[in-house]
Structure formats: structure tokens, C-alpha cells
Amino acid sequence: MAISRRKFLRNSALAAGAVAAPHVWIPASREAWGASIKKGEPIKVGLLFSLTGGLAVPEEDSTLVMQYAIEEINDNGGIDGSPIEPIIIDAKSDFKVYTEKARELILRDKVLAIFGCYTSASRKAILPIVMQQESLLFYPTCYEGAECTQNTVCTGPLANQHSKDLIPYMVNEFGPRVFFVGSNYVWPKESNKNAKIWLEQAGGELLGEEYVPLGSSEFGPVLNKIRSANPDFIFSTVVGASDIAFHRQFRQSGFSAEKMPIASLTTGEIEVKAMGAENGAGHFLSAPYFMALDNPTNNKFVDSFLSSKYGKNGVTHYNMEETYTSAYVFKYAVEKALKENEPDAVTSKVVRDACAGIEVKADVSPEGLVWIDENNFNTWLVPKIGQCQADGSFKIVKEAPEHVEPDPYSIYPDIGTCTAEGLKTPDGTIRQDVI
Amino acid sequence: MLDITFASSINALILGLSIASIFLVAALGLTIIYGTAGVINMAHGEFIMLGAYASFTMQNYLGVPFFLCIPLSFLVVAVIGLIIERSLIQYLYNRPLDTLLATWGVSLVLMQGVRLIFGSDPKYIQMPSFMSTNIAIGDVSISLFRVFVFAVAIALIGAVWWLFYRTDFGIKVRAVTQNKEMAASFGINSSRVYTMTFALGAGLAGIAGSLFGVLNIVLPTMGMGYVVEAFLMVVTGGGSLLGTIIASGVTGEAQSIFAFIFNDTFARFLVFILIVIFLRFRPQGLISAGGVRR
Numbered sequence: 001m002a003i004s005r006r007k008f009l010r011n012s013a014l015a016a017g018a019v020a021a022p023h024v025w026i027p028a029s030r031e032a033w034g035a036s037i038k039k040g041e042p043i044k045v046g047l048l049f050s051l052t053g054g055l056a057v058p059e060e061d062s063t064l065v066m067q068y069a070i071e072e073i074n075d076n077g078g079i080d081g082s083p084i085e086p087i088i089i090d091a092k093s094d095f096k097v098y099t100e101k102a103r104e105l106i107l108r109d110k111v112l113a114i115f116g117c118y119t120s121a122s123r124k125a126i127l128p129i130v131m132q133q134e135s136l137l138f139y140p141t142c143y144e145g146a147e148c149t150q151n152t153v154c155t156g157p158l159a160n161q162h163s164k165d166l167i168p169y170m171v172n173e174f175g176p177r178v179f180f181v182g183s184n185y186v187w188p189k190e191s192n193k194n195a196k197i198w199l200e201q202a203g204g205e206l207l208g209e210e211y212v213p214l215g216s217s218e219f220g221p222v223l224n225k226i227r228s229a230n231p232d233f234i235f236s237t238v239v240g241a242s243d244i245a246f247h248r249q250f251r252q253s254g255f256s257a258e259k260m261p262i263a264s265l266t267t268g269e270i271e272v273k274a275m276g277a278e279n280g281a282g283h284f285l286s287a288p289y290f291m292a293l294d295n296p297t298n299n300k301f302v303d304s305f306l307s308s309k310y311g312k313n314g315v316t317h318y319n320m321e322e323t324y325t326s327a328y329v330f331k332y333a334v335e336k337a338l339k340e341n342e343p344d345a346v347t348s349k350v351v352r353d354a355c356a357g358i359e360v361k362a363d364v365s366p367e368g369l370v371w372i373d374e375n376n377f378n379t380w381l382v383p384k385i386g387q388c389q390a391d392g393s394f395k396i397v398k399e400a401p402e403h404v405e406p407d408p409y410s411i412y413p414d415i416g417t418c419t420a421e422g423l424k425t426p427d428g429t430i431r432q433d434v435i
Numbered sequence: 436m437l438d439i440t441f442a443s444s445i446n447a448l449i450l451g452l453s454i455a456s457i458f459l460v461a462a463l464g465l466t467i468i469y470g471t472a473g474v475i476n477m478a479h480g481e482f483i484m485l486g487a488y489a490s491f492t493m494q495n496y497l498g499v500p501f502f503l504c505i506p507l508s509f510l511v512v513a514v515i516g517l518i519i520e521r522s523l524i525q526y527l528y529n530r531p532l533d534t535l536l537a538t539w540g541v542s543l544v545l546m547q548g549v550r551l552i553f554g555s556d557p558k559y560i561q562m563p564s565f566m567s568t569n570i571a572i573g574d575v576s577i578s579l580f581r582v583f584v585f586a587v588a589i590a591l592i593g594a595v596w597w598l599f600y601r602t603d604f605g606i607k608v609r610a611v612t613q614n615k616e617m618a619a620s621f622g623i624n625s626s627r628v629y630t631m632t633f634a635l636g637a638g639l640a641g642i643a644g645s646l647f648g649v650l651n652i653v654l655p656t657m658g659m660g661y662v663v664e665a666f667l668m669v670v671t672g673g674g675s676l677l678g679t680i681i682a683s684g685v686t687g688e689a690q691s692i693f694a695f696i697f698n699d700t701f702a703r704f705l706v707f708i709l710i711v712i713f714l715r716f717r718p719q720g721l722i723s724a725g726g727v728r729r
Contacts, residue, residue, distance in 0.1 A: 051555060052550070052555055052655065052656055053656050054654075054656070056555055056556075056557075056654070056656075057556075057557055057652075060555060060556065093656075184700050210698055210699060211698065211699070211700055212699045212700065213699070213700055213703065215660065216660075216699070217647075217650065217651040217652070217660065218454065218457075218699075220450045220453060220454060220581070220691065221447070221450060221690075221691060221694030221695060221699050221702070222694075222699060224443065224446045224447060224450055224695065225695075227443075227446070227574075227576060228440070228442075228443045228446075241557070241651070241652045241654060241657075244557065244559075244651075244652040245650065245651045245652060248559075248649070248650065248651075248652075249578070249650060251567050252566070252567050252568075252569075252578040252579070252580045252581075252649075252650075253569050253576070253577075253578040254568050254569025254571065254576065254578060274556070274557035274558075274559060274652060275559060275652070276559050276561060278564075278567075312554065312556070313556050
């Protein structure tokens with residue numbers, strides 16, 4: 001077969017073009033093969049938490065409470081008649097598994113949303129695939145901010161909603177000299193960057209900053225440094241199983257919470273239960289929710305959750321409550337989206353946009369009224385500080401007078417502000433998907 | 436911000452001893468199993484985990500005091516080790532690579548089994564409240580429990596040494612280690628010796644577990660971290676008891692001193708690098724057990 005030179009050149013150019021611009025031959029509309037709602041069929045969501053490994057201490061409860069919330073929603077008629085169907089994954093505290101399974105949930109199972117992750121490291125691991133596929137992640141715990149994506153909704157507090165309160169409180173109560181201890185990954189480092197600024201504003205002094213590997217159980221060297229520095233209090237961002245080892249060894253080494261309390265962002269009821277109440281007593285936690293909150297919704301939530309088959313761990317805590325609220329944010333957002341769209345058109349992206357301004361009222365949300373910010377899709381909430389008591393429950397010692405606005409770039413005003421369309425930089429350009 | 440004073444340096448050195456004793460307690464059982472029978476026991480971490488769960492169960496459900504839980508954990512895990520050896524490992528002595536796979540399988544079974552029975556939520560072992568304090572002389576300070584772990588480590592070394600070098604059983608073990616066929620021709624029942632050493636190694640891991648359950652958290656996956664450290668000590672030490680003791684001592688001190696000068700994360704990194712370099716030039720480890728290499 002004779003191939004003319006002209007034809008050969010044209011074909012080569014086409015082939016080169018196809019390779020250079022692969023999106024040309026991928027279907028233009030992502031919605032065509034993405035997830036959407038089909039009338040009468042269950043709405044699939046993925047639960048991507050660790051049930052085993054070092055992160056299971058807080059994350060197992062996230063899966064359990066999501067199952068509880070989904071059952072509750074389904075018993076009350078589901079979302080506009082369609083039940084929610086959870087696909088439960090054990091991410092095994094392994095970041096590779098998070099990425100693999102997130103991909104599987106989105107591409108194979110076509111879930112409308114993923115509820116998942118506890119550490120920022122796992123969130124950052126799955127965000128690329130979530131953003132690429134225009135899927136939706138409900139991230140139900142506290143984090144450091146400094147992200148502006150079009151595919152995440154967070155129901156936990158940002159740095160300006162917990163450590164900003166906690167640091168000045170501790171400086172006032174116990175003195176200005178502080179030592180930072182954290183697990184060695186992105187969240188503790190970013191949290192400490194925030195905390196340093198709050199500390200400077202409060203007139204405190206940073207004596208040292210130490211990080212231990214995630215999952216490590218040897219705190220001897222760190223405790224020795226703390227002993228030499230002799231701070232007034234410790235600010236801790238140690239998470240998971242390490243956090244329990246830290247508190248136990250703290251007390252075994254002769255330190256006491258009366259003389260040198262640990263102010264933590266993560267040591268909640270479940271961690272205290274795991275370490276033994278005597279090791280947690282006297283220390284402080286900043287969170288929007290405590291099991292001891294006394295309001296009718298919370299009393300009912302605690303009673304019915306703990307007596308359900310999902311309440312086997314015996315406590316409720318901030319991480320779990322934020323996860324519970326996120327299930328209702330999802331429900332309300334899908335209902336809102338269904339009012340404005342045909343079911344087929346309700347994709348993950350539409351649900352995310354519908355989350356703007358969604359309120360979870362005080363008769364549903366155990367921590368009281370919260371709502372999703374219309375710009376950055378984090379949550380307006382009331383930060384609280386609790387002190388752990390001898391029985392492992394927390395006594396609320398301080399509560400913010402009103403709802404605090406979530407501000408993901410509170411310590412980076414130069415970078416810009418997060419809007420629904422993307423990160424608006426000071427020169428006015430919009431950047432999407434900033435992580 | 437490095438602040439080197441006399442007291443803090445002494446503290447770092449004492450802590451090094453403590454870290455070394457933790458490494459040693461974790462590695463002791465593995466050394467005996469590997470050094471004697473040549474079995475690469477991937478389930479060692481799970482034996483540690485079983486020891487912790489055994490202590491937890493006895494303390495919580497039977498009200499056994501903590502100090503009694505330690506020897507009882509030895510018995511419980513030794514019996515489990517005995518059963519595993521009789522039912523599985525004994526068929527694999529001539530196939531060392533298969534023991535690696537088989538014991539790894541055992542480790543998964545044990546982990547899942549414990550998860551089925553106890554659930555995957557964390558447990559903890561309570562220790563007597565008088566232990567949760569520290570001993571302080573001036574600025575030098577160490578937690579009492581760490582002193583206790585150190586003492587247990589010394590006691591275990593003494594016991595193992597006595598058993599191996601001062602008893603008939605020890606003579607048999609050493610004979611079988613050096614040359615199994617030759618020992619058998621002198622009438623030593625080598626498979627029985629292997630069974631007993633495997634059970635002994637498992638029991639020692641059980642003791643480790645009951646101690647680590649106090650320092651750390653009791654989870655089905657808790658063994659995975661310790662098994663890496665234990666293997667490092669055994670490989671660096673060369674599979675002999677003395678080698679493991681020296682390797683644990685040096686590594687523990689190195690980690691504590693590096694963590695004191697730099698920070699914890701960098702210390703671990705440095706220790707790993709040094710071990711890799713060491714093994715590059717001395718792959719047989721510090722003190723090789725000698726005899727027939729398998």
C-alpha cells in the first residue's frame with residue numbers, strides 16, 4: 001500500500017496530537033460516567049476510615065457512627081425516599097490503601113460522596129483523585145486549613161476555631177512557657193505554625209518543639225527534653241496510638257497534670273478511655289463537642305448511640321460527633337439539590353455546591369446549631385475547652401460566646417481567601433483546587 | 436536550642452539503657468528461636484501481642500495482680516507457641532524460607548483471631564499505682580517502670596544464660612544448634628529440643644508483651660512495630676544471645692543520644708542508616724552463632 005508523504009505527515013501529526021492532548025479522546029462530559037442519583041435506587045456513599053492499625057483508635061468510631069447515622073436517616077425515610085447505602089472500607093492506617101480505595105470507591109462503586117480520613121496525611125493522599133474525578137469528600141474532623149478545593153466539605157474545626165482559643169487560655173491559667181509535641185506529619189506541623197502565632201499574641205514563650213513518628217510508642221527522649229525545659233504547659237498534637245503512649249509515659253515519668261497540663265487538640269473521650277482515665281485526668285482539650293455537653297439533643301444522642309449496636313466503645317467524642325453531623329449535612333444538601341435538579345443531574349459536584357449554607361439545627365446536631373460556610377465549605381461552630389476529670393469525662397471550662405467563622409487561611413492572609421469558585425489571591429485571580 | 440547540661444546528659448544515657456532493655460526484651464525470644472532452630476519467626480510480634488492480651492485478660496477478668504500476670508503470660512504464650520510448633524513449624528525445619536511464609540501466615544491468623552475475640556478497640560494494662568512515679572536524684576530522673584523493665588531484662592538474660600550454659604537442657608540445645616545430625620546420633624531428641632526452645636522463645640515474647648502493654652497501648656496490631664526492632668537486633672547481633680545483648684545496648688544508647696542531640700525522628704533515621712552500613716561490612720552480624728549455617 002502506497003502511503004503518500006503528505007498522508008504520512010498528516011497521520012503522524014494526528015497521532016502526536018492525540019498523545020500530547022489525551023483529553024481530546026476522553027469523553028468531554030465527566031458527568032456521563034460519574035455518579036448521580038437514580039430514582040428508587042439507594043444512594044451510595046463510601047466510608048473510608050481505618051478499622052485497624054494505629055489510627056483505629058479514633059477512626060473506628062467514625063465508621064460506627066456513620067452506620068448509626070445512615071440507619072437513623074434510612075429509618076426516617078432516607079433522602080427523598082431513597083435509602084443511603086454505605087460501602088465500608090478498612091483503610092488499615094496505611095496511606096497507600098486510602099488512595100487505592102478512594103479510587104475504587106469513585107471509579108468502580110460510583111459513590112456520590114466519600115466520608116473519610118482522620119489524619120491530614122490521608123486526606124492529602126486521596127484529594128488528587130477526588131478532585132480529578134469531581135467527586136466529593138466529607139472530611140469530618142479538625143484540620144490545619146490552608147486548602148481550597150472544590151470537592152471537600154469539612155465539619156470539624158479549623159486552627160482558628162480551636163488552638164486560637166486554647167493557647168491564650170492555657171497561658172493565662174498556667175503561665176507563658178510552653179513546649180510543643182506532635183506526631184511527625186503535616187497536620188501537627190501546620191497546627192504548630194498556627195499555635196506559634198497565637199502564642200506570640202498571647203505573650204507566651206516557646207521552649208521547644210519535638211516530633212515523633214506516627215505510631216511511635218517511645219517518648220523517653222521527648223520527656224527528657226521536657227524535663228530539662230520545664231515548661232508551664234505542653235501543647236500536644238500527637239495522634240492515635242502514640243497519643244495514648246505519650247500520656248501513659250508522661251505520668252509514669254513522674255510528671256503530673258496539676259503542675260504541667262497537656263493541652264491537646266485531639267485527646268478526646270475515646271483516647272482517654274484507651275489510656276485509662278487516671279492518665280488523662282487534668283489535661284485539656286479544645287473541641288466543639290464533648291460527651292458531657294448538657295443539652296436535650298446530645299443527651300438523646302449519647303443514650304441512643306451507646307445503646308445501639310454501634311456504641312460498643314462506650315463513649316462519644318468530638319471526632320465522632322463531627323462525623324455524625326456530616327451525615328446530616330449530606331442529607332440536607334442532597335435534598336436541596338433534588339429540589340433544584342432532576343435526579344440524574346445530581347452529581348457529587350452539585351451536592352457539594354448545595355452544601356453552601358446548609359444548617360444542622362440544634363435538634364439534630366449534638367453540639368448545637370452549626371452551618372457550612374458558603375465560601376470555603378468549612379463549618380461555623382462554637383469552640384469549647386474541656387478539662388478531663390478523674391472518671392474520663394470532660395468538664396467544659398470555657399465556651400466561645402458565639403459561632404466562630406472558619407478561616408482556612410487565617411495565618412496566611414497574603415495567599416488569599418477561599419471562595420466557592422476557588423482561592424482568590426490578592427491580585428484578584430482565582431486558583432482552583434489548591435492543596 | 437540544644438541545652439547540654441550534666442544532668443540532661445546523664446538522663447540521656449540512662450534513657451539509652453532503658454531503650455536498650457526494651458529492645459532486648461523484645462528481641463530475646465526471637466534470638467533464641469532464630470539462633471537455635473533457624474526459624475525466621477514472623478509471628479514474634481504477635482506473640483508479644485498475645486502476651487499483652489493475656490495479661491489484660493487475667494487482670495481484667497480474673498483480677499490477677501500485675502506482677503503475677505508477667506510469669507503467667509509467659510506460660511500462656513509458651514503453650515500457644517508449643518501448639519503452633521507441634522502443629523506447623525516442626526514440618527518446616529528443613530525449609531527456612533517456608534517457615535518465613537508460614538509464620539507470617541500464623542501472625543495474620545493470630546491478629547485476626549484476637550480481633551474477633553477482643554475487638555479492635557484499644558485495651559490497656561493497669562499497673563500498680565506505686566509504679567507510676569519516677570526516681571529522682573537531683574536533676575537526674577527515670578521512671579520507676581522503666582527501671583523495672585530494665586531489671587526484668589537483666590533477670591531474663593540471667594535466666595536464659597543459666598538455662599543454656601548450666602543445665603542439661605542447655606547442653607542439648609547447644610549441641611543441636613551446632614550440628615543437629617551429630618547431636619541426634621548421640622541420642623538427643625532434637626525435635627523435642629526444638630519444640631522446647633520454640634515454646635521458650637514464645638514465652639519470652641509473652642513477658643515482653645505484658646511489659647509493653649503498660650508502656651504502650653494494647654491493640655491487635657501492636658506487635659508489628661516491635662517485630663521490626665526485634666529483627667534488627669537479632670540480625671545485627673548475629674543470632675547469638677551475646678550479640679543481641681550488645682546490639683540492643685549500642686542501638687538503644689545510640690538512639691537516645693542522637694535523640695538528645697538532634698531529635699527523635701532523625702535519631703531513628705540515623706540508627707537505621709548505621710545498621711545498614713554495619714551489615715554491609717559485616718553481614719553475618721556482630722557475633723555469629725557458628726555451627727552449621729542454614
